[in-house]
Amino acid sequence: MKVKLKSENVYIACVSLLGVLLFMNHLNPQVEDLSNWVLIYTLVGAILLLNHFNIIIPLSGNTLSMDSSIYLAGLFLFGLKIPLLALGVSSIVFLMIRFKLAWWKHLFNFANYSLMLICTYYTFILTGGTVGETDFPNIMPYALSLSVYFILNVMIMWVYFYLAQKPSLKTIIRTAFQKQLIQEVFTSYLCTLVLALVLTILISQQPIFGIFLFLTLAIMLSFAFKNFFNLYKEEEAKAKRDFLTGLYNHGYFKLRLDEMLSENQKKPFCVALLDLDDFKKYNDANGHIQGDALLKFFGTFMLEKTKDNPFIAARYGGEEFGLVLPDVSKRDAFTFLNKIRKEINDTYFTGVEHSPQGCISFSAGIVEYENGTYSSSELLSKADKALYFAKSQGKNVIQVYKEDQVYHQDCQFAKEIDALEQQLQIFLSKDVYTYQHSKRVFFYATEMSERLNLSIEERRTLILGALIHDIGKLEIPRDIINKKGKLDPHEWEMMKKHVIYGKEIISSIKKYDELLPLIELHHERYDGKGYPYGLKEANIPKLARILCIIDSFDAMTTERPYQKTKTFTEGITELRTCAGHQFDPHYVEPFIQMIQENYGDKLAGE
Amino acid sequence: MVFDGILIAIIIGFIRGGSFKKFADIRCKMGWVFPVLLLLQLVIFYFQNKVEWVGQVSNLSFMFIYVVGLTFLWVNRHHPHFVTIFVGVLLNFIVMAINGGRMPVSLEEAAVIDPQYMEATKNALYAKHTLVTESTKLALLGDIIPLSAPYPREQAISIGDVVMNIGVFLFIQSVMVRKKDKLIASKTTL
Numbered sequence: 001m002k003v004k005l006k007s008e009n010v011y012i013a014c015v016s017l018l019g020v021l022l023f024m025n026h027l028n029p030q031v032e033d034l035s036n037w038v039l040i041y042t043l044v045g046a047i048l049l050l051n052h053f054n055i056i057i058p059l060s061g062n063t064l065s066m067d068s069s070i071y072l073a074g075l076f077l078f079g080l081k082i083p084l085l086a087l088g089v090s091s092i093v094f095l096m097i098r099f100k101l102a103w104w105k106h107l108f109n110f111a112n113y114s115l116m117l118i119c120t121y122y123t124f125i126l127t128g129g130t131v132g133e134t135d136f137p138n139i140m141p142y143a144l145s146l147s148v149y150f151i152l153n154v155m156i157m158w159v160y161f162y163l164a165q166k167p168s169l170k171t172i173i174r175t176a177f178q179k180q181l182i183q184e185v186f187t188s189y190l191c192t193l194v195l196a197l198v199l200t201i202l203i204s205q206q207p208i209f210g211i212f213l214f215l216t217l218a219i220m221l222s223f224a225f226k227n228f229f230n231l232y233k234e235e236e237a238k239a240k241r242d243f244l245t246g247l248y249n250h251g252y253f254k255l256r257l258d259e260m261l262s263e264n265q266k267k268p269f270c271v272a273l274l275d276l277d278d279f280k281k282y283n284d285a286n287g288h289i290q291g292d293a294l295l296k297f298f299g300t301f302m303l304e305k306t307k308d309n310p311f312i313a314a315r316y317g318g319e320e321f322g323l324v325l326p327d328v329s330k331r332d333a334f335t336f337l338n339k340i341r342k343e344i345n346d347t348y349f350t351g352v353e354h355s356p357q358g359c360i361s362f363s364a365g366i367v368e369y370e371n372g373t374y375s376s377s378e379l380l381s382k383a384d385k386a387l388y389f390a391k392s393q394g395k396n397v398i399q400v401y402k403e404d405q406v407y408h409q410d411c412q413f414a415k416e417i418d419a420l421e422q423q424l425q426i427f428l429s430k431d432v433y434t435y436q437h438s439k440r441v442f443f444y445a446t447e448m449s450e451r452l453n454l455s456i457e458e459r460r461t462l463i464l465g466a467l468i469h470d471i472g473k474l475e476i477p478r479d480i481i482n483k484k485g486k487l488d489p490h491e492w493e494m495m496k497k498h499v500i501y502g503k504e505i506i507s508s509i510k511k512y513d514e515l516l517p518l519i520e521l522h523h524e525r526y527d528g529k530g531y532p533y534g535l536k537e538a539n540i541p542k543l544a545r546i547l548c549i550i551d552s553f554d555a556m557t558t559e560r561p562y563q564k565t566k567t568f569t570e571g572i573t574e575l576r577t578c579a580g581h582q583f584d585p586h587y588v589e590p591f592i593q594m595i596q597e598n599y600g601d602k603l604a605g606e
Numbered sequence: 607m608v609f610d611g612i613l614i615a616i617i618i619g620f621i622r623g624g625s626f627k628k629f630a631d632i633r634c635k636m637g638w639v640f641p642v643l644l645l646l647q648l649v650i651f652y653f654q655n656k657v658e659w660v661g662q663v664s665n666l667s668f669m670f671i672y673v674v675g676l677t678f679l680w681v682n683r684h685h686p687h688f689v690t691i692f693v694g695v696l697l698n699f700i701v702m703a704i705n706g707g708r709m710p711v712s713l714e715e716a717a718v719i720d721p722q723y724m725e726a727t728k729n730a731l732y733a734k735h736t737l738v739t740e741s742t743k744l745a746l747l748g749d750i751i752p753l754s755a756p757y758p759r760e761q762a763i764s765i766g767d768v769v770m771n772i773g774v775f776l777f778i779q780s781v782m783v784r785k786k787d788k789l790i791a792s793k794t795t796l
Contacts, residue, residue: 034712034738037746041765096693 008163012108015156019111022118026080027088036082039207043086046070046211048093053222056229057184064188066218070211071117072149072196073203076142079131080121087113112156120149134204146193154185242315244292245299253314253322257376260324261369270333272323273383274364277395278355279319286351295319297349298360305340321362322380330368330400331600337364337398338602342559345396356432361396363387368400393443394428394436413460417442420468427474431481434473437554442467444550444594451594452546452587457514462543465518469547472502472519496531499523522547525582537584545584549575549591552582568595568603611771615778624782632685632781639678643671665707672699687776694770701747701764710738710748711762 047067054065074083091110098106125131129141136142162172175181195214202210240252248256260269276282276298283291295315302313302321309325316322325333345359352360365386367379386401393399427435445466449459473481476498480491487495502519506512521535521544528536530548540548557571566574572592579588596603634640650667676699679692702709738745749762 034745034748034750038751041751041768045768 008160011160011163012104015115016104016107016111019114020107023084023088023111023114026084026118028081036078039078040082040086040089042208042211043070043074043082044090044093046215047086047090048097049215050218051094053219055218055222055225057188057225062184062188064191066192066195068149068153068192069195069199069214071113072120072146072193073199075117075121075124075145076129076196076200077132077134077203080118083117084114087117108160112153115156116149116152119152120145123148132204134201142197146196150189150193153189242299244295245315246296246303247299247321248312248314250314250316250322253312253316253324254376256312257324257379260326261373261376261379266371267327268329269369270325270328270330270366271369271379271383272325272333272337272364272366273316273380273387274321274323274337274362275387275391276319276321277357277361277363277391282351282355285354290351294349294352294360298344298362301340301344301347305343323364330366333366333368334398334400334602337366341396341398345559356428357396363390363395364398365390366398366400393439394432396436413463416460416464417467420464423471424467430478431473433558433560434470434481437558438467438470440554441469441547441550444554444591445547447594447598448546448550448591451590458543461514461518462546464512465515465522465543466547466550468502468506468512468515469519469522469551470498470502471505472498472500474505475501496523499532517541518544518547522551524548526584527581530582540584546587546591549583549587552578553591553595568599572596611774612778615775616782618775619779619782622779622783624779624784626782628781628784634678634685635681636678639674643675643678647671669699669703669707672702685777686780687773690773690776691770692773694766694768694773697747697766697769698764699766701744701766704743705748709764710742710745712738712745712748712750 047070050067050070051065054063056063071083071087074086087110091106091113094109095103095106124141124145127141127144128138129145199210199214202214206213240248242249257271276294279291279294282294286294298321299315302323306313306323311326312322312324314322314324323337325336328336341362341364345357345361347360349360352358365383365388367382367386369379373379382401386399390397390399424435424438427438442463445462449462454462476495480487480494483491499520499522503516506515506519518541520532521540524530524533524535524540524544525548526537526540526545528534553571553575556566556574557568559565572595575583575588575592579585646667672695676692676695679688679695683689683692698709738748738750742748747764747766749764749767751763751765751768753761753763
C-alpha cells in the first residue's frame with residue numbers, strides 16, 4: 001500500500017523533530033541547588049493553572065492562556081535551563097491529564113514552545129540582554145526578543161493552518177486583514193508580553209509569593225471573563241430564540257436563509273412554511289393561555305423532531321413556523337414533514353378534540369432551492385403559495401410547490417369550480433373530512449382527465465362531478481356522519497341515500513344536469529353489487545365508473561387521527577385485486593399509473 | 607500534610623455548598639485496607655525507637671505499606687482523581703525506594719523549619735525521613751518544598767505530597783459538590 005504523505009504531516013514532523021532536538025541539546029537536568037527545583041515546581045504549577053483557568057475572549061470565543069508570560073519571565077530571570085525544565089515537566093503532566101488529545105498534538109505543542117523559547121533566549125543574549133537583570137537599563141533586548149517570540153508563534157501556527165486547509169489567496173488576504181482578528185491577536189499578545197515584564201519584576205523581588213499573586217490575579221480575571229462570556233452567549237442565544245416556543249425567531253430564520261442563499265451552494269435545500277390549522281378557533285374556544293400552551297407544545301415537538309438533523313426550525317410568526325432543511329431534496333422534505341404531520345395528528349392535546357380536524361394538525365408548503373433563485377423572499381413567497389394551496393385543500397396537508405398547481409384557477413372551468421366550491425364549503429363546519437375528500441377526489445379527477453382521452457365536455461363533467469359528488473351527505477345527520485365505529489343497518493341505509501339526495505340538490509341547477517349521473521351512480525359497482533340501482537358494467541356511465549375508482553381509492557387511503565389506514569401502496573394493491581369486480585378494469589391501470597407518477601413522493605415515503 | 611489538605615478541601619467544599627451526604631455512596635474495593643494500614647503505620651511509628659527489631663524492619667515495612675496503599679489506589683482508580691493521588695504516592699514511593707526506604711529531607715529547607723525537627727531528622731530513626739546528602743538520588747522528588755509563614759504549619763513537603771493533595775482535594779470536591787445541569791447549555795444545543 002502506498003502511503004501518501006500529506007504536506008501538513010511532514011511539516012508537523014519537521015517542527016516536532018527540530019523542537020525536540022533543540023530541547024535535547026539544551027537540556028541539562030543537573031540542577032545544583034535544590035531550591036531551583038522548588039522554583040521549577042512552582043513554574044509548572046503556574047503553567048498548569050494558567051492553562052486551566054484561561055481567559056476566554058468575548059465574541060470570538062478564542063482563549064488566551066498567560067503561560068507564555070511565565071516562560072518569558074523565567075527566561076529573562078534564570079536563563080534557558082529552568083524554563084526548559086518547566087516546559088518538559090508540564091508537557092509530561094499535560095500528556096497525562098489530556099490523554100484524550102492525539103499524541104502528535106502534544107508533541108507539536110511541546111516542540112513549538114521549545115523552539116520559541118530557545119530562539120527568544122538567543123535573541124535576548126545576542127542583542128545585549130543580561131540574564132537576571134531587573135533594572136532594565138536597555139529595553140531593546142526585551143522588546144526584540146518578545147517580538148521574536150510573537151512572530152515565531154504566529155508563523156508556526158499559521159503555516160500549519162495554511163498547509164492543512166490550503167485556502168485560496170483571496171481567503172488568506174481576507175482573513176489576515178480582518179480588523180477584529182488583527183485587533184484581537186495584537187492585544188492578546190501585547191497583554192502577554194507586558195505581563196511577562198511585570199512578572200519579571202515581581203519574581204525578582206519575591207519568587208514564590210510573586211507568582212502566587214500573579215496566579216490569583218489571573219484566576220480572578222479568568223472567572224470574570226468566563227462569566228462575561230457566558231452572559232454574552234446566553235444573551236446571544238436569547239436574541240435568536242423565540243421566547244414562547246424555544247425555536248429560533250423570525251429574524252434569525254431570515255438571516256440564516258439569506259446566508260444560505262449567499263453561500264451559493266450547489267447542494268439542494270428546502271424551505272418549508274408550516275401553519276397550525278384552525279388555531280384561531282382553538283384560541284377562541286380555549287382561551288389565549290391555552291393557545292400559548294399549544295404553541296409551546298408544538299415548539300417543543302418541532303425541537304424534538306429536528307434535534308438530530310441540521311434543520312433550522314423557527315417560529316415565523318403567530319402560528320406559522322418556518323423550517324430550513326439543508327441537503328434535503330423536496331421529496332425527502334415531503335416525507336419528513338408528512339411523517340411528523342401524522343405524528344402530531346396522533347398526539348393528544350387538551351381541547352383539540354373540538355377543533356374541526358379533531359386533532360392537532362398543520363398544513364405546510366415546501367419549496368426547493370433552485371440555482372438562480374433571486375432572494376429569500378422569493379423562496380418564502382413560493383412556500384407561502386404552496387401553503388395556501390395546502391390550506392385550500394381542506395388543511396392537514398403538505399404541498400410541494402409546483403409551478404402549475406397553484407394556478408389551477410386559470411383552467412377553463414374556473415368559474416364553475418368556484419361556484420361549486422361555495423356549495424362545498426358548508427362541509428367545513430359539518431364534516432371537514434368530506435370536504436377534504438371532495439377536494440382530493442377533485443384533484444385526482446383533474447389529473448386523470450388529462451391522462452385519459454376525454455373530450456372537453458367529458459372533462460368538465462368529470463372534474464365538476466368529482467368536486468360535488470358527495471354533496472348529498474349534507475342531508476345526513478351529523479351523528480351518523482361523524483359516528484366512530486360501525487354504522488347500524490338503518491344508519492347505513494340512510495347513508496346510502498346520499499347519492500339520491502345529492503342528485504336532488506344539484507338537479508335544481510339546470511347547467512349541472514350532466515353531473516347528475518356521476519353524483520347518483522358513483523357507488524355502482526362493475527359487478528352489479530353497488531347501490532342505488534345495482535347497475536352492471538357498461539350500463540354504468542363511463543365517467544361514473546372512473547369516479548368510482550378515484551372515490552374508493554381516496555376513501556381507502558384517507559387517514560384519520562388515532563387510526564391506522566391503508567398506505568398508497570396498499571391502496572394500489574387493493575385496486576388491482578378488485579379490478580373487474582368492483583372497478584372497471586380499463587381504468588384501474590391508468591389511474592395507478594397516474595398515482596405512481598404524480599404522487600411518487602408519497603409512495604416513496606411509505 | 608495530608609490532613610491539612612483534607613481539612614482545606616472539606617472547608618472549601620462547604621463554602622461551595624456541598625454536603626457530606628454523598629460520602630455514604632462511595633464504594634471502594636478492598637475498603638478494609640485503609641484503617642488497617644493506618645493502624646500498622648501508627649504501631650511501627652510508636653515502637654520503632656523502643657523495640658529494636660521493629661526499628662530494623664521499619665524501612666521495609668514502610669515500603670510494604672506503600673505497595674499495599676498503591677494497590678488499593680490502583681484497583682479503585684475508577685473514582686475521580688484517584689489516578690492523581692496514585693501518581694503522587696508513586697512519586698514519593700520511587701524516591702523512598704531508591705534511597706533505602708526513607709524520604710530525603712533537604713537540610714536547607716528543614717532549616718527554615720523547627721530546629722528540633724532537624725535534630726530529630728539527623729538522628730535518623732525519627733519517623734521515616736533522612737537528610738539529603740551527596741549520595742541521595744533523585745533529590746528533586748524529596749521533601750524539598752518548604753512551607754513556612756504565612757502557612758500556619760511549618761514543614762517541608764515533596765512534589766509527590768503536592769500532587770497527592772491536589773488529587774485528594776479534587777476528589778473531595780467532586781464528591782461533596784455535584785454540578786447542577788445548566789439550563790442554558792441544554793437549550794443552545796439544537
